[in-house]
Each structure stands twice: as C-alpha cells, then as structure tokens.
C-alpha cells in the first residue's frame with residue numbers, strides 16, 4: 317500500500333508547485349489607462365480605455381467608465397497619450413548599417429569585419445528597433461553573416477539583450493551572378509552576401525539547410541541590380557528560374573514556413589509570382605496582370621518605399637536617373653496595388669539606411685502615396701501580423717494578444733509622423749521604455 321502513496325504524494329506536490337510557478341492566478345496584473353486607443357484592427361480610435369494585462373497577455377480592454385481596476389495591479393497612466401499595438405517592421409537587416417561608400421560600403425562588412433563585430437552592431441540595431449516601438453521584426457537576411465540572426469534572436473528570447481520578437485531568414489538565396497560581392501578578379505574567391513545556388517537540387521538543399529538551422533522565413537532574390545534600358549524603362553536582371561524557386565517554395569511550405577522574394581519587376585517578378593512566392597519585397601514595377609495574379613494567389617506586398625528616396629546619385633548620372641525612375645515606378649505600382657486591394661504590410665529595409673534614422677519614416681511615405689494614416693498603422697500592426705501568421709497574437713490590443721504596447725503623444729491619425737517619437741514601449745508585458753507615463 318505504502319508504495320502507492322508516495323508517488324501519489326509526489327504527483328500532488330509537483331503539480332501544486334507548477335500551479336504556483338506558472339498558473340495564471342499568480343501572474344502579475346498590469347493595467348494601462350489609455351487616453352486614446354488605436355487597437356490595430358478597428359477602423360476608429362476609442363477614447364478612455366483600460367487595458368488589463370496578466371503576465372504577458374492582454375486579458376481585457378474596456379471603457380474606463382465601466383472598467384474595474386483589480387487590487388494590487390500596477391497601473392500605468394497613459395491617459396494623456398495615444399496607445400497602439402507594438403509596431404511590426406516586416407523587412408529589416410540588423411546586420412547592415414546603411415553602409416556609405418566612403419567608409420568601405422557593403423564590401424568591407426564581408427571582407428574586413430569579424431563576425432563578432434557585426435554581431436555587436438546587430439545587437440545595437442535590435443535595441444534600436446525596440447526603442448522606436450517596433451516590438452516585432454521580420455529580419456530579411458544577414459548579408460554574409462551566416463546564421464548570426466539566429467544567435468541574436470536566441471539572446472533576445474533568453475533575456476540577455478533587449479530586442480524585438482524576431483522572425484529570422486538566415487542567409488537568403490540567389491544564383492551565380494546574382495549577388496555581391498562582385499567586381500573582383502576572377503582568380504580571387506570572395507564571400508557572397510547570400511547562399512548561391514544553381515539548379516533546383518541545390519535550391520532545395522539550401523532551403524533545407526536554412527530551415528534546419530532555424531530560418532522562420534526563406535528569403536530569395538529574384539532580381540539583381542537595376543538600370544535604365546534602351547527605351548528609358550527600368551530593367552532588373554532576373555536570377556532564379558521558376559523551377560529553382562518552386563523547389564524552395566515547395567520545401568518551405570512543407571515545413572510550414574513561407575518565402576519572401578526580393579523582386580523589382582520584369583522577368584524576375586513574373587518568375588517570383590509563377591513560382592509561388594508568399595511576399596514580394598519592394599515590387600517596384602507591377603503590371604496590372606501581375607497585380608491580378610497577386611490577388612488570385614493571396615501574395616503580400618512589402619513595398620519598402622522610404623529607402624528609394626534616400627541617397628539619390630546626381631540627376632545627370634546614369635545611377636541618378638535610375639534612382640529617380642525607381643521611385644517614380646514604385647509610386648505608380650504602390651498606388652495601383654493599393655487601389656486593387658493587394659495585401660500590403662509595412663516594411664522598411666532599415667539597415668539599408670542607417671539604424672540611427674527613424675524607422676517610422678515609412679509611415680508618411682505610405683500616406684503620401686494614398687494610404688490613410690489608419691491603413692498605414694494597420695499595415696504595421698494587424699496586417700503585418702497576418703503576414704507572419706500571428707493574427708490575434710501580434711499587432712492588436714485585444715484579449716488573447718501578447719502585451720506588446722506602445723504609446724505616443726498626440727494623434728497619429730492627424731499627423732502620422734508622430735510615430736517617429738514613440739515614448740512608451742512594452743514588450744511581452746514588460747516595460748522597456750517609459751518617457752510618458754507615471755507608474756503607480
């Protein structure tokens with residue numbers, strides 16, 4: 317008889333200990349008083365709302381007049397601010413620093429900098445994203461830093477360094493002749509900023525390797541470089557074949573993961589769509605037929621508008637003409653895609669421009685090109701969460717969502733540039749930055 321009693325007692329006690337450590341009853345309660353709430357999904361803002369958070373999860377959102385503030389809750393008073401879900405940048409590069417040619421440009425990153433130096437800078441970049449209210453990023457490849465993003469993500473998740481939730485894409489994939497480093501003597505073997513593949517077998521193997529090492533997304537370059545063609549049109553060199561891309565998409569989808577395709581336009585864009593890309597990155601030149609195909613296939617567009625307005629070469633140079641053509645083609649395509657109802661998520665390509673610049677500079681670009689401020693905010697919250705298959709968990713302030721919350725002074729619906737000054741950041745129920753609220 318005694319033999320049976322002891323295990324039962326152990327079972328009883330261990331489950332009791334578990335309940336005390338992790339049970340919902342004992343997780344701390346936080347209440348945020350929101351002067352104005354933009355919840356990421358609703359079409360209009362609501363005033364005087366009370367957000368109740370248990371641990372790291374939002375459990376209730378109610379009108380201040382009817383809400384009961386539980387005894388013992390930590391109250392954060394943001395009644396003079398506008399509260400939003402943590403923002404999502406769906407296209408970042410924490411391993412790039414907006415390289416300027418005078419400082420060695422892109423090439424020096426791969427040729428002269430130890431990976432530890434680049435990882436240290438990526439750590440700072442991740443912190444910069446969080447400081448600016450971006451509590452989630454989809455980082456779109458490490459540019460020759462291998463699987464460095466997986467380590468940064470691990471360090472954030474384990475609490476060693478501050479940073480956003482990260483969706484990592486590791487090394488990215490292109491073809492021979494499809495990515496820097498370039499322009500060196502043929503006798504010298506130089507590193508590449510991506511994993512190079514040729515043929516569907518190598519393509520599938522690269523995808524498997526990257527997925528095996530923790531890639532949440534696969535990033536593929538379907539076009540490379542761009543220039544002005546003989547009829548004045550913007551041209552971009554295609555890279556992977558449809559067969560190569562299909563092997564990657566097939567493999568990634570089998571793992572329940574998705575494929576993001578850098579594509580400017582032309583042949584490479586068509587192959588990206590025919591090969592089944594889940595998101596088109598940049599999408600500078602979209603024909604009406606391609607927009608229709610995106611709608612049919614449910615393809616996302618992550619436009620990254622702002623970066624195409626930075627660092628233009630002089631107007632009387634070939635590069636300068638190309639830079640201006642890129643921005644004007646992009647504007648046309650973005651407006652057409654928006655009008656047609658293509659799914660659009662906020663992404664910036666930050667890292668391509670310095671992490672010291674405001675990530676939120678993308679918001680006014682989206683609004684200038686036809687989005688309402690609310691549409692732009694949704695692109696960076698609930699829509700981006702949908703792209704990441706995290707609808708309801710991220711990009712929204714509603715019961716069941718992670719407590720990723722930011723706040724600004726003023727009304728971003730009246731002036732979207734206000735989002736460049738995020739004064740309060742909570743990620744996963746923990747306050748990271750609070751320049752706005754009194755903690756009680």
Ligand SMILES: [Zn+2]
Pocket residue numbers: 407408409456665668
């Ligand atoms: Zn990029």
